[in-house]
Amino acid sequence: MSFHVIRAADVSPQPWKNGMGVTREIARFPARAGSEDFSWRISVAEVNSASPFSTFPGIDRQIVLLDGEGFHMTLDGSSTHALTTPYAPFAFPGEAQVEVAMAGGATRDFNLMVRRAWGSGSVRVLRESGSHVPDPECVLVYVARGTVTTIDGDLEAGDAWLPDCSPFEMAEGSVVLLALAAAG
Template structure:
């Protein structure tokens, strides 16, 4: 097994920073960093109630609906965003106080966090089947749906890959999320 492949079964649920939900951390950099000193972090959260999000001062966040009906986010008591369309990233500040109103049942959400003083990042959804070269700033590829073939083996939904510069093959009907991070 390659150290570049992270299987969903290898990630364990852990409580949110505020203890009001659960997340499965996929990767962070540096790998030995804590919640207060990572440069970037990728996770998949379960949102199953109207619990507030944890705050992360100094962090820029992107969230992407993976499964479920989604929810409406109220940021700092004023601005609202309906996170109801799967695979469309939404960026917000880690300092924001975020309350949610569920649109239906539980959801799964992909999250990228970047330490603002270090750099910038974004999440891109890729749906075009065929061979692709990773963007040089891609730190993680997450299989949201379908199958991806890499030099390190086949990946299924819920698996992730820490890419080197080798190409990957996206199967027809598959969707991957590319987490991009680069220093300022």
């Protein structure tokens, strides 16, 4: 078993910071950091009903719809965004007051949070099968759909890999999310 592979089945659910939903934290840096002092954090959240998002002052967030019909986000009472297209990252500030109106049933969403004072982050979506080498700032490879082969073993949808410089192979029809984070 590799310490670089994180299996979906091994990630326990925990309540959102505001208690209004459930998330599964995949990774954070530093590993022993708490909710108030992490540099970056990656999780998969379940949104089951209209509710406010937790606020994270000083944090830049990226959210990606994985499953479900999505939802409509209202930020600070005025700006809106429809998170209804799977695998389309959306960035917003963590201190924004976000209200959600469901477009349908429950959803699952990939989340990258990066502390602004530490650096920056983004989510890049890969859809091309074949061999890929992670960017130097790639901190996590998340299999959103399909299968991926790494030096540490095979991954299925929902699994994640903490990459080194080794390439990985995406099967036809797979979708991978790369979480990128860089200090500075």
